[in-house]
Amino acid sequence: MSETRTPDWLLREERIDPPKDRGAFLRKSAEALRFALSKARRVDERSRLALSTQAKLATTLLIVGLVSASRTFLFVEIVGAGLLALLATCESRKLARVLILPLQATALSAIILAPSLLLGQTRAIVVVPVKTLVSTTALSLLAHSTNWNRFTCALKSFGVPSAALFIFDLTLKYVVVLCELALETLDAVRLRSVGRDRRKARTLGGIVGTLFLRSQRAAQEQFDAMTCRCFSGEYRRFKAPFRPIDLLAVAVCSAAIALFAYLEFAPRCFD
Amino acid sequence: MHVPDNYLGVSTCATLAVASAPVLIHSIRKVARDFPKERFSALGVAAAFSFLAMMFNVPLPGGTTGHAVGGTVLAVLLGPEAACVAIAIALTIQALLFGDGGVVALGANIFNMAIVLTFGGYFAFVALRKLFGVGAKSATEARFRVRDCVAVGIASYVGLNLAALAAGVEFGIQPSLCADEAGRALYCPYPLSVSIPAMALGHLTLFGLAEVLFSVAVYGFAVKAAPGFATNEAVFAAPTGEEPSGKRAGSGRAALYFALALLIALTPLGLLAQGTAWGEWGADEIAETTVDGKPLGYTPEGMANGFEWSSVMPDYSASGLPDWFAYVLAAIVGVSLSVVLFKLASVFVSEKKVAN
Numbered sequence: 001m002s003e004t005r006t007p008d009w010l011l012r013e014e015r016i017d018p019p020k021d022r023g024a025f026l027r028k029s030a031e032a033l034r035f036a037l038s039k040a041r042r043v044d045e046r047s048r049l050a051l052s053t054q055a056k057l058a059t060t061l062l063i064v065g066l067v068s069a070s071r072t073f074l075f076v077e078i079v080g081a082g083l084l085a086l087l088a089t090c091e092s093r094k095l096a097r098v099l100i101l102p103l104q105a106t107a108l109s110a111i112i113l114a115p116s117l118l119l120g121q122t123r124a125i126v127v128v129p130v131k132t133l134v135s136t137t138a139l140s141l142l143a144h145s146t147n148w149n150r151f152t153c154a155l156k157s158f159g160v161p162s163a164a165l166f167i168f169d170l171t172l173k174y175v176v177v178l179c180e181l182a183l184e185t186l187d188a189v190r191l192r193s194v195g196r197d198r199r200k201a202r203t204l205g206g207i208v209g210t211l212f213l214r215s216q217r218a219a220q221e222q223f224d225a226m227t228c229r230c231f232s233g234e235y236r237r238f239k240a241p242f243r244p245i246d247l248l249a250v251a252v253c254s255a256a257i258a259l260f261a262y263l264e265f266a267p268r269c270f271d
Numbered sequence: 272m273h274v275p276d277n278y279l280g281v282s283t284c285a286t287l288a289v290a291s292a293p294v295l296i297h298s299i300r301k302v303a304r305d306f307p308k309e310r311f312s313a314l315g316v317a318a319a320f321s322f323l324a325m326m327f328n329v330p331l332p333g334g335t336t337g338h339a340v341g342g343t344v345l346a347v348l349l350g351p352e353a354a355c356v357a358i359a360i361a362l363t364i365q366a367l368l369f370g371d372g373g374v375v376a377l378g379a380n381i382f383n384m385a386i387v388l389t390f391g392g393y394f395a396f397v398a399l400r401k402l403f404g405v406g407a408k409s410a411t412e413a414r415f416r417v418r419d420c421v422a423v424g425i426a427s428y429v430g431l432n433l434a435a436l437a438a439g440v441e442f443g444i445q446p447s448l449c450a451d452e453a454g455r456a457l458y459c460p461y462p463l464s465v466s467i468p469a470m471a472l473g474h475l476t477l478f479g480l481a482e483v484l485f486s487v488a489v490y491g492f493a494v495k496a497a498p499g500f501a502t503n504e505a506v507f508a509a510p511t512g513e514e515p516s517g518k519r520a521g522s523g524r525a526a527l528y529f530a531l532a533l534l535i536a537l538t539p540l541g542l543l544a545q546g547t548a549w550g551e552w553g554a555d556e557i558a559e560t561t562v563d564g565k566p567l568g569y570t571p572e573g574m575a576n577g578f579e580w581s582s583v584m585p586d587y588s589a590s591g592l593p594d595w596f597a598y599v600l601a602a603i604v605g606v607s608l609s610v611v612l613f614k615l616a617s618v619f620v621s622e623k624k625v626a627n
Contacts, residue, residue: 072591074589074590074591074592077583077584077589077600078600081600081603081604081607082603084603084604084607084608084611085603085606085607087607087611088315088606088607088610088611088614090614091614092311092312092614092615092617092618093618095611095614095615095618096615096618099615263591
């Protein structure tokens with residue numbers, strides 16, 4: 001009986017040290033797309049303040065406008081205190097998500113304004129980043145407590161033209177659809193490329209080109225489908241029923257305007 | 272009891288900060304390890320209660336004012352480490368945003384109010400429970416008992432007075448530690464024979480009473496309206512039988528937030544007390560303070576040319592706003608910031624590892 005021996009080549013230890021590949025862009029792009037998708041899907045429909053979207057949008061835009069126009073820092077502080085109280089009612093994870101973008105924006109504005117310190121402008125480096133923080137926090141709170149489709153309704157009731165709304169609506173939907181598509185393509189490229197591939201970066205052009213062609217086709221299909229369903233390009237004006245809770249938004253807006261007027265104009269009247 | 276900047280020498284502040292650091296680090300680690308992540312907002316609420324308690328100034332005949340801290344009752348309800356962290360955060364917010372208590376002296380304030388008061392009061396509570404016949408380690412269900420209320424009241428009184436004694440000693444040793452060539456004090460000019468009786472007078476009487484009333488009220492309210500808030504496992508046993516339903520737990524949380532809102536609305540009452548707390552005078556006031564009827568007559572060098580922190584709302588006020596409005600605004604900011612900070616902390620702290 002012949003003896004069965006394990007071949008030597010099988011027993012030899014082999015070391016595999018794959019050379020560094022230039023594929024980091026695939027991982028980074030996929031991570032960025034996943035982050036964008038997770039944000040798009042994480043919008044919490046259950047708002048603690050069950051205000052109508054119209055009321056929330058109007059209040060936020062008014063607050064952002066007043067904060068930008070305000071020349072007294074006190075007004076910004078008071079609005080900041082109100083937003084802080086709203087943030088305190090948020091659930092922990094939502095709170096962190098709401099604050100990420102405003103903090104990044106604030107840090108960026110502080111970095112941009114840092115050279116003003118050399119010119120002796122110490123006030124600007126405090127006022128502008130704080131205004132940025134307050135404004136972006138207000139917008140971030142709105143974005144994280146409202147679904148995108150409700151924005152379309154709210155914008156229509158503010159008289160935004162239907163064509164602009166159609167583009168807005170499709171853009172938001174296709175951001176998600178195209179993100180998913182890009183993610184699938186990136187995953188496919190990553191799985192299929194084994195070993196060192198110096199030409200990997202060239203595939204990026206192919207991915208973008210494919211995405212562009214597919215988006216064109218999808219847009220045409222969407223338009224055809226909507227035409228078949230008798231969509232004439234005109235959005236119906238959505239009349240949200242006025243609820244007592246919306247009075248809160250009216251009260252907040254009135255108080256903000258009164259406070260702004262008092263702090264901006266009253267001191268000069270007394271002079 | 273908030274020690275302002277320039278009342279204690281830099282060496283005293285540094286020593287107290289170094290002494291506080293290990294206790295604070297131990298407390299933070301224990302809270303991060305053992306405190307359930309989903310209960311971190313309770314720590315924020317605790318910090319908010321303490322913050323508000325310190326805004327209600329109580330006047331003492333003679334022109335000085337003081338306030339409750341609430342450290343002991345929070346230690347009983349949440350555990351001494353959790354209370355220590357909560358009060359340290361409240362003190363930091365007060366120092367940085369409102370200039371209440373010094374920034375350089377923050378270590379001293381944390382030592383007095385977050386460590387001496389909290390741990391001192393808690394150990395007094397444990398000793399009293401033992402005295403009342405409850406074993407030191409036997410936990411009981413969170414429900415209202417007169418015996419526990421009495422223990423909380425006495426322990427909070429003891430804790431507050433221990434902290435006041437610590438502050439009195441810190442003030443009183445300054446003349447012998449830091450003086451110029453002419454023998455005039457550089458920082459707090461009053462010796463131990465003045466500072467300890469001055470601190471003790473208010474805290475043994477009205478401020479102590481305010482602390483007892485606040486502590487008993489918070490304790491009674493918490494165990495009756497929001498038993499889920501009492502999570503100190505050494506004192507309170509886990510509820511037996513059915514877990515409280517979501518609706519009941521929610522109503523407890525709502526009761527706590529309602530109590531906070533009510534306290535915020537009532538904070539302007541703290542403005543009724545006129546005068547400055549002993550040891551918290553401004554650099555312009557100290558020369559006129561009197562000992563045995565004689566004015567001090569000079570401003571110590573360290574105070575006249577000392578470190579000055581420009582806070583956002585100094586002394587809870589804002590120029591251009593009525594005092595009461597600024598006071599309520601400060602209360603809203605303090606309470607909200609405490610809750611937000613602890614909620615954010617809960618996101619970054621890893622999940623509690625469930626043993627067994």
